[in-house]
């Protein structure tokens with residue numbers, strides 16, 4: 001073999017090894033940091049029950065038999081290479097799949113809880129297809145304008161001003177995003193927070209700036225709940241917002257300090273005083289929208305990590321307060337929240 005051929009075959013071998021390694025870290029998933037015994041199963045649905053369906057991340061569909069609305073409505077799952085190096089846009093086939101798996105035709109509202117791609121990216125298309133009013137920050141409104149959603153379907157939320165959606169009263173409370181422990185990621189994802197002009201797509205993942213971060217307090221004649229999508233908090237921000245059920249974002253929590261986890265718990269569970277906690281946003285951002293939910297991919301795990309700490313933390317909290325039940329939601333299935 002000539003030396004040129006040797007160089008070429010060595011390079012080809014190296015590239016194969018790199019490609020295999022990349023495919024491995026992108027497509028091998030860790031176990032989700034929740035207890036499998038927490039998972040709820042669909043029960044008998046009575047007329048007028050309030051139900052929830054979970055698609056993964058913070059996408060939650062609520063339905064009382066008369067009115068349906070969704071948090072985030074995110075079904076696209078760009079891959080790790082697109083996220084790191086390329087541009088992304090709503091995945092129409094995934095949106096078809098997600099809407100159909102949730103049996104969604106019409107929606108009253110779609111409410112992204114902040115403007116990062118994994119919350120707000122698909123919301124304008126979901127609003128277009130379902131007639132929903134898109135409610136969010138000015139940054140989310142600019143994602144919608146870039147996507148061509150009619151201004152009549154966009155409502156900019158006002159901090160702590162209740163919004164009536166059928167019999168649901170939804171109060172957006174401005175809060176803080178999860179503080180990434182990786183300083184580079186922290187700077188990239190959270191600095192320069194606003195999207196000030198209509199966002200053209202495809203766009204880089206980081207062009208979906210965070211915007212304002214909301215916690216949602218929901219009250220309904222059947223019950224009350226709070227949704228904290230991102231594991232961040234504002235001191236005393238939820239003071240006075242009690243609820244029966246707390247949907248609690250736990251993504252990245254294990255990568256934080258013990259003190260951060262305890263402070264987060266005090267400012268969410270401590271303020272809301274729920275009797276039921278439903279962890280959310282613990283699944284991979286890149287695994288398929290169909291099939292079972294996966295824990296973070298190895299690539300995501302290297303960035304955030306701490307899955308064992310998250311699970312241990314939750315299990316310790318469960319053991320320390322028997323008055324609170326811990327539950328997780330199966331993907332897409334209709335679960336009775338309040339009969």
Ligand SMILES: [Zn+2]
Nearest residue numbers: 114116177230
């Ligand atoms: Zn985010």
